[in-house]
Amino acid sequence: MTDLYLASQSPRRRELLGQLGVQFEPLALSVPEERGAEEPPAQYVERLALEKARAGLARLGKLRLPAAPVLGSDTIGVCLGKVLEKPLGRDHALTMWRLMSGREHQVMTAVAVCSPEREAVCRVTTTVWFRALDEREMEAYWASGEPRDKAGGYGIQGLGGVWVDRIEGSYSAVVGLPMAQTAELLNQFQVPWWGHPAGVPKGERP
Numbered sequence: 133m134t135d136l137y138l139a140s141q142s143p144r145r146r147e148l149l150g151q152l153g154v155q156f157e158p159l160a161l162s163v164p165e166e167r168g169a170e171e172p173p174a175q176y177v178e179r180l181a182l183e184k185a186r187a188g189l190a191r192l193g194k195l196r197l198p199a200a201p202v203l204g205s206d207t208i209g210v211c212l213g214k215v216l217e218k219p220l221g222r223d224h225a226l227t228m229w230r231l232m233s234g235r236e237h238q239v240m241t242a243v244a245v246c247s248p249e250r251e252a253v254c255r256v257t258t259t260v261w262f263r264a265l266d267e268r269e270m271e272a273y274w275a276s277g278e279p280r281d282k283a284g285g286y287g288i289q290g291l292g293g294v295w296v297d298r299i300e301g302s303y304s305a306v307v308g309l310p311m312a313q314t315a316e317l318l319n320q321f322q323v324p325w326w327g328h329p330a331g332v333p334k335g336e337r338p
């Protein structure tokens with residue numbers, strides 16, 4: 133019996149949730165990521181997080197797995213009003229990076245938790261400043277393979293970190309799961325993590 137299901141294929145989300153000390157089971161799902169023509173980025177990222185969590189809950193029912201809350205999450209970038217998702221290929225990645233070069237962009241990550249009784253969602257926005265990038269670096273970065281499965285085509289936690297001048301907000305949210313806000317959601321659903329109030333026997337609390 134698990135405390136939580138993680139509706140995500142992202143190895144980063146698995147690792148960050150593991151750092152919270154949550155007992156969880158991953159659920160393999162694929163939810164189409166398509167933004168409505170006029171859909172604002174903040175609404176889009178929250179909708180996707182919720183759709184992933186809801187799809188996970190539906191899957192539990194179908195597979196007759198024991199009930200537990202399901203967590204879904206989504207990350208996008210926004211630069212000069214353009215939404216930045218995973219690159220479709222080399223040219224798309226280069227177009228995104230030329231836009232982001234030498235200026236700031238926002239990374240939005242939404243986290244949703246759904247149980248049969250209720251659902252909750254939160255969104256964290258972090259500003260990331262990129263230094264000026266040159267074409268040779270962009271080509272070398274694409275060749276590394278790292279950009280392919282990441283929003284905006286970069287990983288702050290990897291080779292892409294060298295492009296980041298500074299950030300304001302949550303580092304873990306940029307990597308894919310804001311730890312502070314996720315712990316808050318887990319508390320709302322009584323899911324134990326290492327600092328959960330019920331996780332430490334009363335007499336031993338500081």
Ligand SMILES: Cc1cn([C@H]2C[C@H](O)[C@@H](COP(=O)(O)OP(=O)(O)OP(=O)(O)O)O2)c(=O)[nH]c1=O
Nearest residue numbers: 140141142206207282283286287288306307308
């Ligand atoms: C900006 C940035 C994004 N990312 C990642 C986080 C997300 O995993 C990914 C954005 O894609 P998402 O669609 O949010 O997630 P995903 O497809 O990887 O996983 P799933 O939908 O199954 O949960 O980009 C980094 O790892 N580092 C970064 O610096």
